[in-house]
Amino acid sequence: MIPTLILFGLVFGRWWRAALAVAALGWPLLLVATGVLGVEPALAGASGLAVLNAAVGVVVHQSVLWLVRNHRRAPAAPPGT
Structure with a gap:
């Protein structure tokens, strides 16, 4: 289940x-819809863990995006070097 949310992120x-x-x-x-948990206080914990796992995927995505953008902005090497 954790990889699902990381992939989602x-x-x-x-x-x-x-x-x-x-x-x-x-x-x-x-x-709740699949019957894994009922409506109970544990849902708050499940929600928190879901956000943390999705955030891992988001951070990786944003990091790669940042690297690609910085690589595109880098000046080309002058000819003859």
Whole structure:
């Protein structure tokens, strides 16, 4: 289940605010809908862990995005070097 949320963060990391909000609300709803958990206090913990796991994917996505943007902005080496 953890890799699912990390992958979700990786894929939707460009829209990180929406991705974290969906993880916080969608994951507990999915757990209740599939019968894994009932409506109980443990859902708050599940929501928190879902956000943390999705945040890992978002951070990786944003880091790669930052590296690519900085690489594109880097000046080209002068000819003859």
